[in-house]
Amino acid sequence: MQKIEINLTVNQRSYELKVKPNKRLLDVLRNDLNFTGVKEGCGIGECGACTVIMDGEIVNSCMVLAGQARDSEIITVEDLESENGLHPIQKAFIDAGAVQCGFCTPGMILSTLNLLKENSNPTRSEIKDGLEGNFCRCTGYKQIIDAVELAAEMMRD
Amino acid sequence: MYNEIKKSQNRLDGYEKVTGQAKFGADLNFGHQLYAKTVYSEYPRAEIVSIDISEAEKLEGVVDIITYEDIPGENEMFGRFPVLAAKEVKYIGDGVAVVAAKSKETAEKAVDLINVEYKEKQPLFNMKKAYNSKDDLVHTDKEDNIIEHSHHLMRKGNIKEGLQKADVILERTYYTPFVDQAYIEPEVIVTIPDPYREGIEIHGSIQNPYSIRENVAKIMDLKISQVKVIHSTIGGSFGGKDESVMLMAARTAILAKRTDRPIKMVLTREESMLESCKRHAYELNYKIGAKQDGTIVAIEDEVYTQGGPYNNKAMFANWRGSVHATGPYRVENVKTDYYGVYTNTIYGGAYRGFSAPQTVFGSESLIDELAYELDISPKEIRLKNCLKEGDTFATGQKFGPGEIPAPLADIIEGVCEHSDYEEKRAEYKEFNNKHNEKKKGIGISCTIRGAGLGGEGIDTAGATLTIDQDGSINLISDLTEMGQGMRTAHSQIAAETLGVSLERFTFINTDTSIIMDGGPTVASRGTLAGGQAVIEAARKLKERLKKVASKKLDCKKEDIVIGNDLIYHKQNKEKTIAFEDLIEVCLNDLGISLSAQGWYNPGPEELDEETGQGKAYPTYVYGCAVTEITVDIKTGKVNVDKITAGYDIGTPINPQQVKGQLYGGLLQGLGYSLMEEFEQKEGYLKTDNFDDYLIPSIKDMPDIDIKLFDIEDDFGPYGAKSVGELGIELVAPSVTNAFYDATGRRIREIPLNLERTLLGKSLSK
Numbered sequence: 001m002q003k004i005e006i007n008l009t010v011n012q013r014s015y016e017l018k019v020k021p022n023k024r025l026l027d028v029l030r031n032d033l034n035f036t037g038v039k040e041g042c043g044i045g046e047c048g049a050c051t052v053i054m055d056g057e058i059v060n061s062c063m064v065l066a067g068q069a070r071d072s073e074i075i076t077v078e079d080l081e082s083e084n085g086l087h088p089i090q091k092a093f094i095d096a097g098a099v100q101c102g103f104c105t106p107g108m109i110l111s112t113l114n115l116l117k118e119n120s121n122p123t124r125s126e127i128k129d130g131l132e133g134n135f136c137r138c139t140g141y142k143q144i145i146d147a148v149e150l151a152a153e154m155m156r157d
Numbered sequence: 158m159y160n161e162i163k164k165s166q167n168r169l170d171g172y173e174k175v176t177g178q179a180k181f182g183a184d185l186n187f188g189h190q191l192y193a194k195t196v197y198s199e200y201p202r203a204e205i206v207s208i209d210i211s212e213a214e215k216l217e218g219v220v221d222i223i224t225y226e227d228i229p230g231e232n233e234m235f236g237r238f239p240v241l242a243a244k245e246v247k248y249i250g251d252g253v254a255v256v257a258a259k260s261k262e263t264a265e266k267a268v269d270l271i272n273v274e275y276k277e278k279q280p281l282f283n284m285k286k287a288y289n290s291k292d293d294l295v296h297t298d299k300e301d302n303i304i305e306h307s308h309h310l311m312r313k314g315n316i317k318e319g320l321q322k323a324d325v326i327l328e329r330t331y332y333t334p335f336v337d338q339a340y341i342e343p344e345v346i347v348t349i350p351d352p353y354r355e356g357i358e359i360h361g362s363i364q365n366p367y368s369i370r371e372n373v374a375k376i377m378d379l380k381i382s383q384v385k386v387i388h389s390t391i392g393g394s395f396g397g398k399d400e401s402v403m404l405m406a407a408r409t410a411i412l413a414k415r416t417d418r419p420i421k422m423v424l425t426r427e428e429s430m431l432e433s434c435k436r437h438a439y440e441l442n443y444k445i446g447a448k449q450d451g452t453i454v455a456i457e458d459e460v461y462t463q464g465g466p467y468n469n470k471a472m473f474a475n476w477r478g479s480v481h482a483t484g485p486y487r488v489e490n491v492k493t494d495y496y497g498v499y500t501n502t503i504y505g506g507a508y509r510g511f512s513a514p515q516t517v518f519g520s521e522s523l524i525d526e527l528a529y530e531l532d533i534s535p536k537e538i539r540l541k542n543c544l545k546e547g548d549t550f551a552t553g554q555k556f557g558p559g560e561i562p563a564p565l566a567d568i569i570e571g572v573c574e575h576s577d578y579e580e581k582r583a584e585y586k587e588f589n590n591k592h593n594e595k596k597k598g599i600g601i602s603c604t605i606r607g608a609g610l611g612g613e614g615i616d617t618a619g620a621t622l623t624i625d626q627d628g629s630i631n632l633i634s635d636l637t638e639m640g641q642g643m644r645t646a647h648s649q650i651a652a653e654t655l656g657v658s659l660e661r662f663t664f665i666n667t668d669t670s671i672i673m674d675g676g677p678t679v680a681s682r683g684t685l686a687g688g689q690a691v692i693e694a695a696r697k698l699k700e701r702l703k704k705v706a707s708k709k710l711d712c713k714k715e716d717i718v719i720g721n722d723l724i725y726h727k728q729n730k731e732k733t734i735a736f737e738d739l740i741e742v743c744l745n746d747l748g749i750s751l752s753a754q755g756w757y758n759p760g761p762e763e764l765d766e767e768t769g770q771g772k773a774y775p776t777y778v779y780g781c782a783v784t785e786i787t788v789d790i791k792t793g794k795v796n797v798d799k800i801t802a803g804y805d806i807g808t809p810i811n812p813q814q815v816k817g818q819l820y821g822g823l824l825q826g827l828g829y830s831l832m833e834e835f836e837q838k839e840g841y842l843k844t845d846n847f848d849d850y851l852i853p854s855i856k857d858m859p860d861i862d863i864k865l866f867d868i869e870d871d872f873g874p875y876g877a878k879s880v881g882e883l884g885i886e887l888v889a890p891s892v893t894n895a896f897y898d899a900t901g902r903r904i905r906e907i908p909l910n911l912e913r914t915l916l917g918k919s920l921s922k
């Protein structure tokens with residue numbers, strides 16, 4: 001298959017790439033650009049480990065092809081920490097005990113970021129709706145919900 | 158009283174995990190690496206007639222291909238696992254050949270070009286049929302299909318006489334399915350040729366590095382010390398990242414040696430589900446005898462555990478099962494037998510609980526049935542029979558002061574009060590009388606669990622602590638961090654013992670070449686045994702520091718106290734030296750070693766193999782759960798509304814992380830109760846990814862309320878016992894018991910999927 005040229009903005013930096021159009025966005029991010037915070041858990045759009053934000057929307061990057069991602073703006077977990085330190089969501093995940101093995105964590109954090117952008121004070125049931133696409137096998141989710149509430153509180157202040 | 162333990166502390170590897178910086182196996186890349194992929198069997202059982210790799214070899218980018226003929230050492234690892242099948246494939250996940258290529262895509266293509274000719278055979282997929290068969294054998298060098306050393310038994314009192322004394326006898330059979338650990342990270346191994354000792358270096362998602370090292374050395378014909386294993390950040394394991402990574406390590410080691418290049422093998426989810434171990438499927442046959450007043454007088458049980466064609470866990474898990482088969486109850490007459498059975502199916506291994514989820518489902522369903530049979534409240538029958546001071550366990554071990562604590566009655570009372578158990582039972586009865594479409598139910602279950610390995614092996618563990626010039630402290634354990642929080646707990650224990658702050662600690666991933674093998678990270682023993690080794694190492698360092706400080710401060714060693722990062726005279730605060738300054742004196746002025754090894758060895762447990770009687774475990778942990786559900790009568794859907802649970806796990810070193818372990822276990826238990834199952838047809842696997850293997854999402858999370866009962870027990874480090882596995886086992890029986898409460902229908906096979914809840918039987922069997 002002929003490689004195509006695509007332009008991608010990842011975490012505010014723009015990249016010119018030559019890739020096969022059917023390459024998964026997940027592989028472009030992990031292998032071509034070394035954003036290994038994006039994880040692969042299932043490859044079929046079920047687990048959410050590969051979650052990234054694409055043009056403001058949550059997507060499973062294992063289900064997006066490079067061709068479809070052309071000219072888009074991508075945010076990965078690597079973008080969240082700044083000179084001021086950890087993002088409140090990252091802090092909240094640590095403080096609430098929402099991290100165990102950490103494999104689901106990047107995806108969870110990005111889904112939380114988008115959820116809180118749309119709804120700065122979600123109820124527990126709205127949090128469940130917002131994170132439904134992200135599996136976590138370790139935590140039993142309770143402390144993840146606590147973390148989202150804590151993050152929402154920190155971000156409102 | 159404590160500064161660093163019994164206190165919720167943030168986990169030490171939190172930062173790298175929330176920023177995406179933590180390197181998991183798949184994130185490791187080495188120059189010139191090749192990508193390996195396995196060719197799997199096409200049949201559950203077949204003779205291999207020929208393997209033709211010629212087409213694949215011609216493919217551009219293929220560097221090497223191996224089959225069973227290329228194994229330098231023995232083609233058998235612990236539990237009869239072949240690196241690659243030689244004459245016969247014995248289940249659908251057997252590997253036949255492995256390709257190493259310059260890209261993942263090329264490896265995938267090459268796998269399709271390998272042509273294996275098979276002669277199909279009828280697989281032995283039915284466990285009972287395999288158990289009874291003497292002529293159709295999974296392994297023809299054996300006389301039957303019973304897994305070696307997997308028959309474990311318990312004999313107490315006299316079962317015949319016991320049953321004769323009973324007013325009522327119930328006979329029941331329960332079934333549990335194969336289930337997957339379903340860690341979100343699939344298995345990864347990266348093997349590098351070691352340039353310095355003609356050996357190899359293995360990285361990856363490895364729960365038990367030492368057993369991998371031993372098995373790889375054997376198949377490579379290398380010395381154990383030539384194989385170095387380091388685990389990467391592990392994305393969950395729960396017992397599972399063991400046999401599959403052993404196979405991957407073996408295959409990649411051969412390729413690394415032959416090509417002299419790093420070999421990376423990342424399983425797809427489908428491959429992981431195919432090739433990794435499962436929780437054993439069980440058939441539990443029980444006979445229970447009781448008096449009219451609910452007193453249990455005898456339990457007889459025969460349990461069959463399905464092993465698949467290869468197995469290195471049934472011999473241990475069945476022993477654990479046999480100890481716990483009669484549950485946390487006083488039973489004077491016991492006859493228990495556990496058998497592991499070889500079949501041509503996916504195979505059983507370790508998954509959180511290690512026989513407990515299956516056994517507790519059986520025994521807690523049984524006592525519930527007994528309660529209803531005798532018209533006694535399920536709570537009362539448990540209170541009446543549960544182990545109390547002065548009672549003896551199935552093993553003959555005595556409970557009481559100075560012996561093993563027996564707090565279960567208090568826990569049952571506490572949990573029932575907290576959940577309004579009896580009130581809600583009455584309330585739901587009323588509700589059910591008025592409603593036909595929805596029914597509500599409440600169910601209870603209890604458990605006792607031996608802490609640590611007990612009779613499975615000696616509960617040794619090692620740890621090394623090294624203080625560096627700047628006062629930072631390196632901690633390495635032979636046990637692995639898989640997400641459970643062990644390194645934080647160990648660091649807290651070390652900080653507490655040394656009298657310094659947690660910030661000083663750095664934890665190194667287990668590396669088999671720098672710390673001695675103290676046994677596997679299993680049996681919820683990371684804190685229990687590992688913590689003891691950490692305490693010993695810390696005490697050694699503390700002694701050395703105190704000795705130097707006593708000279709420096711000119712006082713007796715006994716008067717020196719270390720606390721809050723200061724070393725001082727206990728009465729005279731003038732005489733104080735900062736931790737950093739003392740370290741400088743030790744290292745720069747005196748040349749004292751500030752590295753110490755701790756080794757914990759409780760010695761072997763004493764057991765009589767003929768009867769199972771003896772000191773099976775040094776101590777036990779306990780739990781009780783009350784679960785409330787709503788059943789939609791039309792659709793059969795079961796919704797778990799609330800779980801209230803109480804546990805005695807000893808001192809919680811880090812309450813936040815302890816709760817995390819319990820919540821996580823509870824949700825896995827919920828999956829086990831309601832949705833998780835492999836669909837198999839005559840040895841073929843129909844379930845291979847998260848679209849058909851369903852695990853709980855955040856939407857399935859019920860209201861969870863956990864109470865910790867910190868019962869005094871001096872056994873573990875600072876009184877801590879075990880927590881990792883305890884959460885999972887109470888859920889399935891409390892859900893099925895609640896289902897009975899709601900509908901009056903007893904389901905003796907999990908999961909409670911719609912087929913079972915609607916029709917009472919599985920459609921797929």
Ligand code: FES
Nearest residue numbers: 041042043048062
């Ligand atoms: S890897 Fe993309 S959803 Fe699982």
Ligand code: FES
Nearest residue numbers: 101104136137138
């Ligand atoms: S923390 Fe392990 S999968 Fe979520």
